[in-house]
Amino acid sequence: MPSKKSRWSSKAFRDAYNARRRKRYAIDAAYRQKQLTLARGWRANPTHAVALERYRVKETKRRKKQWHNDPEYRRAHFYFQLSYRVKAFEMIGGAECVRCHVKDPRILEINHINGGGYQHFVKSKTKSLARELLRGDADLSKYNVMCRPCNALDYIERRFPDIKGLASIRWKKHPNGNKPPANLL
Numbered sequence: 001m002p003s004k005k006s007r008w009s010s011k012a013f014r015d016a017y018n019a020r021r022r023k024r025y026a027i028d029a030a031y032r033q034k035q036l037t038l039a040r041g042w043r044a045n046p047t048h049a050v051a052l053e054r055y056r057v058k059e060t061k062r063r064k065k066q067w068h069n070d071p072e073y074r075r076a077h078f079y080f081q082l083s084y085r086v087k088a089f090e091m092i093g094g095a096e097c098v099r100c101h102v103k104d105p106r107i108l109e110i111n112h113i114n115g116g117g118y119q120h121f122v123k124s125k126t127k128s129l130a131r132e133l134l135r136g137d138a139d140l141s142k143y144n145v146m147c148r149p150c151n152a153l154d155y156i157e158r159r160f161p162d163i164k165g166l167a168s169i170r171w172k173k174h175p176n177g178n179k180p181p182a183n184l185l
């Protein structure tokens with residue numbers, strides 16, 4: 001008679017078991033809540049700190065490798081982050097460059113009106129200004145929306161004031177006919 005342990009040594013058995021649990025997790029709110037509470041308790045237990053750290057290191061390594069090898073992963077990451085930026089743009093005047101009025105969200109950025117963006121980034125924990133704005137603990141009047149070329153020009157003008165007014169960004173044609181691509185978001 002096979003021991004109970006032998007079932008778990010079969011990958012097919014483990015995969016089927018985990019698939020059942022994932023399905024239940026997706027549809028059963030009470031079950032999900034129970035699992036979340038259990039996981040939180042497990043993480044809060046100091047005796048699990050070593051295992052937790054080992055998992056964190058392993059997972060970071062895996063993600064870095066995937067980022068390096070998988071263009072689809074990088075693309076998905078970009079559009080996922082962009083979805084937060086688009087919401088943040090709406091909070092500070094809409095998804096449109098204040099200088100050249102281009103509206104393609106892929107190339108829009110949140111600009112610090114009085115500079116200091118780099119220092120802000122260094123000090124920021126999340127490294128995402130968009131999420132900081134969305135959390136609601138930032139002074140919205142300090143920011144506006146600019147496209148990447150205009151933002152570069154804005155920086156140069158602030159750094160070297162004698163250059164101010166000598167250049168501007170002019171598109172031969174705004175990308176995507178001045179509208180975000182239809183398949184976006």
Ligand SMILES: [Zn+2]
Pocket residue numbers: 097098099100101102146147148149150151169
């Ligand atoms: Zn612009």
